[in-house]
Each structure stands twice: as structure tokens, then as C-alpha cells.
Amino acid sequence: MEASSIIFSDKPVNVSYDGTWYGLLTAVFEAYSKKWNVSGFSTINHESQSDFFAEKVIVVTDEAKAQRVWLGLKKKVPKENCIQLYRCYLSEMPGMEFAIFSCIKFYFSGFDSPHLAYGNADVLKISQTSKMVYREKHRMEAFVRFQRTADDLYYAGIEPDFNVIPLLSQHFAERYADQNWLIYDIKRKYGIYYDQDKVEEITLNFSNETGEKTAVKDVFHDSETLYQELWKNYFKNVNIPSRRNIKLHVQHVPKRYWKHLIEKK
Amino acid sequence: MSERLHEKLEILADAAKYDVSCSSSGSKRKNHNKGLGEATGSGICHTYTEDGRCVSLLKILLTNHCIFDCAYCVTRKSNDIKRAAFTVQEVVDLTMNFYRRNYIEGLFLSSGIFKNADYTMERLVSVAKKLRTENKFNGYIHLKTIPGASDELMHEAGLWADRLSVNIEIPTESGLKLLAPDKNIKDMIEPMTYLKKEIIRTKEESKIFKSAPLFAPAGQSTQMIIGASGESDKDIMHTANKFYKGFNLKRVYYSGYVPISNDNRLPELGSAVPVLRENRLYQTDWLMRFYGFHVQELLNDQFPNLDPEIDPKLSWALRNMAFFPVDVNTADLQLILRVPGIGVQSAQKIVGARRFNKLGWDHLKKIGIALNRAKYFITCNSPITDRKDYTEAKIRQFILNESRSKFLTNGGQQYNLFG
Ligand code: SF4
Numbered sequence: 001m002e003a004s005s006i007i008f009s010d011k012p013v014n015v016s017y018d019g020t021w022y023g024l025l026t027a028v029f030e031a032y033s034k035k036w037n038v039s040g041f042s043t044i045n046h047e048s049q050s051d052f053f054a055e056k057v058i059v060v061t062d063e064a065k066a067q068r069v070w071l072g073l074k075k076k077v078p079k080e081n082c083i084q085l086y087r088c089y090l091s092e093m094p095g096m097e098f099a100i101f102s103c104i105k106f107y108f109s110g111f112d113s114p115h116l117a118y119g120n121a122d123v124l125k126i127s128q129t130s131k132m133v134y135r136e137k138h139r140m141e142a143f144v145r146f147q148r149t150a151d152d153l154y155y156a157g158i159e160p161d162f163n164v165i166p167l168l169s170q171h172f173a174e175r176y177a178d179q180n181w182l183i184y185d186i187k188r189k190y191g192i193y194y195d196q197d198k199v200e201e202i203t204l205n206f207s208n209e210t211g212e213k214t215a216v217k218d219v220f221h222d223s224e225t226l227y228q229e230l231w232k233n234y235f236k237n238v239n240i241p242s243r244r245n246i247k248l249h250v251q252h253v254p255k256r257y258w259k260h261l262i263e264k265k
Numbered sequence: 266m267s268e269r270l271h272e273k274l275e276i277l278a279d280a281a282k283y284d285v286s287c288s289s290s291g292s293k294r295k296n297h298n299k300g301l302g303e304a305t306g307s308g309i310c311h312t313y314t315e316d317g318r319c320v321s322l323l324k325i326l327l328t329n330h331c332i333f334d335c336a337y338c339v340t341r342k343s344n345d346i347k348r349a350a351f352t353v354q355e356v357v358d359l360t361m362n363f364y365r366r367n368y369i370e371g372l373f374l375s376s377g378i379f380k381n382a383d384y385t386m387e388r389l390v391s392v393a394k395k396l397r398t399e400n401k402f403n404g405y406i407h408l409k410t411i412p413g414a415s416d417e418l419m420h421e422a423g424l425w426a427d428r429l430s431v432n433i434e435i436p437t438e439s440g441l442k443l444l445a446p447d448k449n450i451k452d453m454i455e456p457m458t459y460l461k462k463e464i465i466r467t468k469e470e471s472k473i474f475k476s477a478p479l480f481a482p483a484g485q486s487t488q489m490i491i492g493a494s495g496e497s498d499k500d501i502m503h504t505a506n507k508f509y510k511g512f513n514l515k516r517v518y519y520s521g522y523v524p525i526s527n528d529n530r531l532p533e534l535g536s537a538v539p540v541l542r543e544n545r546l547y548q549t550d551w552l553m554r555f556y557g558f559h560v561q562e563l564l565n566d567q568f569p570n571l572d573p574e575i576d577p578k579l580s581w582a583l584r585n586m587a588f589f590p591v592d593v594n595t596a597d598l599q600l601i602l603r604v605p606g607i608g609v610q611s612a613q614k615i616v617g618a619r620r621f622n623k624l625g626w627d628h629l630k631k632i633g634i635a636l637n638r639a640k641y642f643i644t645c646n647s648p649i650t651d652r653k654d655y656t657e658a659k660i661r662q663f664i665l666n667e668s669r670s671k672f673l674t675n676g677g678q679q680y681n682l683f684g
Binding site for chain 2: 144237261
């Protein structure tokens with residue numbers, strides 16, 4: 001049914017949205033202003049394990065409504081706490097939309113500095129999940145390894161646990177302002193490309209190309225192997241064997257990231 | 266050609282690795298000219314060595330030729346090792362190419378002393394200058410300043426570098442005389458004094474003129490070697506305190522001595538690196554910088570050495586039971602910071618959260634407090650589950666028993682700051 005229909009406020013509602021951030025904020029807007037008794041959220045294309053008793057309501061993304069929630073939030077809590085909610089959305093963790101919704105409701109409930117209420121389960125969950133996403137963003141800033149291609153593009157493939165690509169563009173655009181680069185999420189099949197002017201989201205189509213198999217040597221710049229070898233060599237020589245502590249090493253550089261780290265290959 | 270480069274990198278990275286500083290934080294250099302890099306954040310560890318140390322900078326010596334003979338140093342004149350030297354251009358190319366691939370935050374360039382102090386310093390400065398001007402490099406640069414270099418060169422170094430450091434290495438003057446006979450304390454202190462003055466002066470200037478050039482924006486640091494000269498923890502930390510207070514140092518680093526020769530003035534080859542002691546010293550350093558402790562409270566004539574079994578905060582608490590218990594629902598932040606098991610962030614969270622409701626064990630646990638330690642030192646809104654009035658010896662025993670298993674699986678090395 002459409003969002004505009006009348007719903008009795010006590011009837012459980014499963015809110016269905018298009019999976020985008022603005023979509024979720026729109027959903028929050030509708031649910032909050034219409035006082036729905038929300039039982040959960042689902043995305044339109046994915047059949048959710050929505051509960052049998054709840055009525056499914058499809059919300060159409062409306063940027064103006066999303067903006068109202070966002071601007072309203074900014075008046076209630078510091079910017080960092082608004083961004084925390086966005087990071088939680090990017091975690092793609094099951095049930096996270098509901099926590100975001102509950103937390104926003106609490107932020108609007110009239111308390112002074114509500115973001116400091118760590119005794120509140122939703123506030124705490126948002127703060128903790130956001131920390132996990134932030135940590136992965138930070139890890140990507142550290143673990144991205146660009147390889148220089150023959151046509152002077154610096155390419156890096158990544159496979160983060162969370163969908164952190166949207167959080168990366170600013171850092172890399174500021175830092176690598178004078179080179180073309182591409183960071184590609186191999187799992188989620190999209191990436192960000194920078195052409196020394198702006199960052200764009202792009203998707204690649206590897207499939208049809210005889211490409212992938214063509215000799216890697218032709219794809220990469222002449223100097224690429226040299227610097228990869230020098231880096232590996234450097235990594236080996238800064239180690240102090242008498243202080244060896246592999247456990248600590250793996251804690252800092254978890255094995256699932258090794259695949260894309262030149263020095264760990 | 267590339268083979269020779271590989272060999273140089275091997276030798277000159279290997280010789281530089283005993284300098285533990287790898288920090289790339291504290292600067293505020295922006296990518297202002299659409300060049301390469303910036304150094305505005307808190308610095309990133311791009312990887313970690315197999316001994317678990319952060320790798321954020323390309324840390325190398327320009328050369329390991331040296332006219333000095335410091336006993337604790339692999340580069341010392343009398344050591345029979347392969348020597349090598351990079352050209353200025355080689356260092357520039359390595360830095361640019363590593364940086365472009367996101368391997369590093371920048372360069373940490375040090376050097377053995379060849380010919381004399383000024384000659385060496387001039388080379389270091391010219392690498393930094395070339396990176397900044399010809400290559401528009403805005404990443405992090407840390408230069409080692411050579412003791413005895415002229416003020417003019419120090420000044421130029423400050424213009425191009427983010428951080429400068431002179432390593433004091435040995436925390437006592439007598440130890441220094443014994444182990445580094447060519448060095449004198451005056452040559453090391455003078456550049457620090459000069460830089461301190463320049464840093465303050467340029468900071469003042471930049472308040473008036475927005476466009477005033479940066480001067481060593483990440484400040485100065487130094488390093489002390491631990492366990493090479495029979496010094497006490499008190500010697501080390503009181504010296505560190507003098508550097509923090511007297512020279513506005515940003516960081517003091519502590520580096521457990523790695524035995525490198527069978528000189529009988531030093532611990533013999535094969536003796537263990539004092540990693541645990543090093544960790545305790547870092548904990549003490551943190552307590553001084555972030556927790557409001559005075560060095561005298563932690564180390565004094567009565568307690569000249571840190572307790573290897575427990576961290577210095579817990580150790581202080583057990584010696585000062587009169588401060589406790591602290592009521593987390595009413596006490597000042599300063600007091601809460603002194604509770605073992607509560608870190609800076611948790612302390613701030615407590616102060617924020619207690620305005621909404623009185624906090625009990627459950628809340629405290631969720632906030633992330635190590636209750637297994639903290640419970641002996643606090644009261645909160647929940648009933649006391651444990652008998653109070655334990656003696657300090659008993660508390661110590663309880664905490665040790667609980668953490669021993671963790672401690673052992675770590676191979677006897679405890680790394681968490683205040684876990
Ligand atoms: S002057 Fe520096 S490089 Fe030379 S021996 Fe002494 S510590 Fe080593």
C-alpha cells in the first residue's frame with residue numbers, strides 16, 4: 001500500500017524503502033510524523049523476512065523529506081553524531097535501520113544533549129557500530145595499495161566488510177590530487193574514480209573483455225614491479241626479529257586484508 | 266642498477282629501524298598547491314612489522330658511514346659492516362613513488378655523521394627541500410637533526426620538515442660519557458633550545474600573519490634507549506619530564522635496547538629486549554600527558570622502578586588507597602581518570618552519561634570500563650556485590666590472578682595500555 005494511506009497507529013508496520021540513505025531518512029520521516037508502530041525495515045528489491053503480522057508500507061524516496069530529518073538532527077546533536085548514523089547505515093548489518101530509527105526518535109525526544117546518553121541501548125548501539133565502520137574506513141585509508149598502470153592510472157581493488165567507499169573519496173581526493181586514481185570494491189562491484197578534478201562513482205564491466213587474462217605486464221607501468229619489490233624489501237628489513245610478535249601483527253593487519261597488500265603477498 | 270638500489274635500501278632501512286618513532290601526526294600541512302599529499306590528520310599506519318610496530322613512514326638513513334663510535338649503535342665507526350649511501354635524488358624518488366602507491370605517510374630521514382655535522386645536515390635538508398619545492402610534496406617529513414649543526418641549517422630544516430628530532434639515547438650524563446664518548450650533551454641540547462625558540466616565535470607570527478610559513482608544525486621529539494646503561498625508570502622518566510616541560514617536546518620515545526655487540530659496557534648479545542619495561546614506560550608517559558599525573562607521584566626515590574607485574578596506574582592506586590573509593594556518579598573527571606580500568610574516553614563518557622540517569626555496574630560495563638579492575642576502586646548506583654575493605658595486597662592478588670592467563674598467552678608481553 002502507499003505511504004499516504006491511513007494506518008491505525010497501533011498496527012505494526014514494516015517499512016519498505018529503496019535501500020538508499022535518502023530513502024531511509026524519508027522512511028524515518030514518514031514513520032515518525034505519522035506515528036507508525038514500526039516493526040522493522042526492508043528494502044524494496046529484497047524480500048525481507050518481514051513478520052507475518054506487520055503490514056508492508058512502501059515509502060517513496062523524497063529528498064526534501066530526507067533533508068528535513070537531516071537538518072533537524074543537526075540541531076539536536078553534534079555533526080559527528082549525525083555522521084555516526086550514516087556510518088551505521090553503511091554497515092549493511094541486519095536490523096540496523098531499526099536501530100537508526102529508534103536512535104533518531106530518541107534524539108528528537110527533547111532531552112538535552114541526547115547523544116551523551118550512553119545508558120540508552122540505541123545510542124550505545126549506534127556509537128558502537130559506527131566505531132566499527134569508522135575503523136574499517138580507517139583501515140582502507142591505510143591498506144589501499146595503488147598500482148600504477150601503463151596509462152598512468154593508480155588502481156586499487158578492495159574488499160571491505162562494510163560499504164565504506166562513500167566515506168573514502170574526500171581523503172583520497174585531497175591527498176592524491178595530482179594523479180588519476182580508481183578505488184574499486186570488488187565485492188560490491190562499484191568504485192570511485194578521480195580524474196584530478198572530481199570524484200565519480202563508476203562500475204566496471206570486466207566480463208566481456210579477453211582482458212583479465214592479458215598479460216599483467218602490459219597493463220602496468222614499467223616501474224610498477226620495481227617499486228613493489230622495493231616496498232616488499234623495505235618491509236622485510238624494518239622488522240626486528242628479536243622483537244617478533246606475530247599475534248600483535250595479525251591483530252593489526254587481519255588476515256582477510258592480506259590478499260590486497262603487496263607486502264603480505 | 267636496480268640491484269644496487271635494493272642493496273642500499275636493505276642496508277639503510279635496516280640501520281634505521283632501531284629508531285622507534287614512526288609517528289606522522291601533529292602536523293597541519295595541507296595539500297595547498299594541488300601537489301601530492303597532505304599531513305593534516307593523526308597519521309596512518311599503513312602496515313605493521315612482524316614485531317607489531319606501526320609502519321607509517323619510509324624510515325631510512327641517508328648513509329651509514331659515521332665518524333662517531335657510539336657503543337650502542339650498529340652504525341658506529343668501529344663496527345665491521347657494509348656501508349652505503351643514497352643520493353639525494355634516490356631518496357626523493359623512493360619517497361614519491363612509495364607515497365603515490367599509498368604505502369607511506371612520508372619520509373623519516375636520518376643519517377650517520379659523515380665528514381662533519383653541517384655537511385651531513387646540509388644533505389638532509391636538501392632532500393626535504395627538493396621534495397617540497399620541485400616535487401610539490403606535502404606529505405610528512407621528519408628529519409633527524411645532527412648534533413652540532415649550525416643554526417642556519419636548523420632553520421632551513423624547520424622550513425621544510427614537519428618534525429625534527431635529536432635523539433638523546435642515553436638518559437643520564439654519566440651513561441652518555443661512557444657509551445658515546447664523541448658526543449656531548451651541549452651539542453644535543455643546543456639545537457633543541459634553538460628549535461623551541463623558533464617554533465614559539467613562528468607560532469606567534471602565524472597568529473598575526475595568516476600566510477606566515479609553517480615551521481616544524483609537528484614539533485620536536487627525542488628517543489631514549491632503555492636498558493643499555495643501567496639507568497633506573499626514575500632516571501628515564503624524570504629526564505623525559507624535563508624534555509616535555511623544558512623544551513615543549515611533542516613526544517619522547519622509549520626504545521628497548523636490542524643487543525648488537527659484545528662490548529662489555531653493554532648487555533651481552535642474545536639478552537632479551539626489555540619489551541615489557543618499555544611498555545610500562547609508555548604507560549607512565551601517557552599518565553603524565555593525558556591523565557594529569559605528576560612524574561613524582563609515579564616514580565620517586567622511594568619507588569625508583571616501575572612494577573613489572575602491574576601497570577603504573579594500578580600501582581599508584583594501590584599505594585594511595587585513601588583516594589578511593591571514587592563515586593562515579595558525583596566525582597570530578599580528574600578523579601575518575603585516576604581509577605584503574607577507566608581510560609580517558611570512558612571517563613568522559615561517564616561524565617556525559619550520568620546526567621541522564623545514575624550509573625550502575627551495567628551501564629559502566631556497556632560504556633567499556635574494565636570492571637574487573639575498577640570495581641575495587643569505585644562506588645556506583647548498584648549495590649556493592651563484593652565485600653569491600655580488601656587490603657591492597659589482596660586486590661593486587663585478585664587482579665593478577667585474573668589477568669595472568671591473558672598475560673601468559675601473550676608470551677609474557679603485555680601491550681594494552683590500560684586494559
Ligand atoms: S653518531 Fe649516530 S649514527 Fe653515528 S655512531 Fe653515534 S648514534 Fe650511531
